[in-house]
Amino acid sequence: MAAVTFRDETATGRELDAFSVAGLPATMTVRELIRLRVREEVARHNARPARRFNGLVRPDDAETELNGYRLREARPIDWERQADIAERAFLSNGFFVLVGDRQAEDLDEIVDLGGDPDLVFIRLVPLVGG
Numbered sequence: 001m002a003a004v005t006f007r008d009e010t011a012t013g014r015e016l017d018a019f020s021v022a023g024l025p026a027t028m029t030v031r032e033l034i035r036l037r038v039r040e041e042v043a044r045h046n047a048r049p050a051r052r053f054n055g056l057v058r059p060d061d062a063e064t065e066l067n068g069y070r071l072r073e074a075r076p077i078d079w080e081r082q083a084d085i086a087e088r089a090f091l092s093n094g095f096f097v098l099v100g101d102r103q104a105e106d107l108d109e110i111v112d113l114g115g116d117p118d119l120v121f122i123r124l125v126p127l128v129g130g
Contacts, residue, residue, distance in 0.1 A: 002026055002113035006037045007120045008056075016067055017054060024113055030097060031107035033119060034090060035083040042079035049074045056095065056121060057085045095123040 003022035009015050021040055028036070034056075041055045053059055054068040059077050062069040087107060089095055097104040098120040099111050111117070 003116045004033065004113055005116075005118045006040075007118050009120050009122055011122055011124075018118075026114055027110050027112055029107065030090075030099075030104045030109045030111060031087060033111060034086050034097070034107070037119075037121075038083040038086050039079045042077050042082055046076045046079075049076050053077065055082065056123075057082060057089050093124060095121055097121055 001022065002024045003020055004024060005018055005020045007015060007018040019040065021036065024036075038056055045053050045055070051071050051074050052065070052068055053062060053071055055077075058064060058069045059071065059082060062071050090097070090107060100117055104111070111119075
């Protein structure tokens with residue numbers, strides 16, 4: 001069984017957050033890894049719902065804050081909805097994923113988890129007035 005570390009970084013390489021998940025198969029697609037990551041972070045939030053959500057993509061009715069999102073009220077979040085939003089964000093370049101030293105380019109790309117890799121997620125922020 002393999003393990004993977006999901007790491008959020010800024011475009012300049014500064015680490016923002018990281019967590020690991022073990023017990024994974026030897027290979028998974030980028031889509032499966034994104035959905036796994038979202039399911040894990042939403043499960044952590046839902047265990048103790050708060051008004052702040054630190055996750056890959058913005059939940060419905062939330063406002064963007066520095067390195068997270070503010071919910072109007074503390075509430076559970078639907079991980080499947082968040083995962084669907086994350087897939088669309090990946091396809092529209094809302095964030096990109098580095099697997100080792102290369103950028104993942106397709107949701108159906110197979111990732112070898114044999115070396116317990118780090119997956120680096122870098123969110124892209126739209127330029128104001130651009």
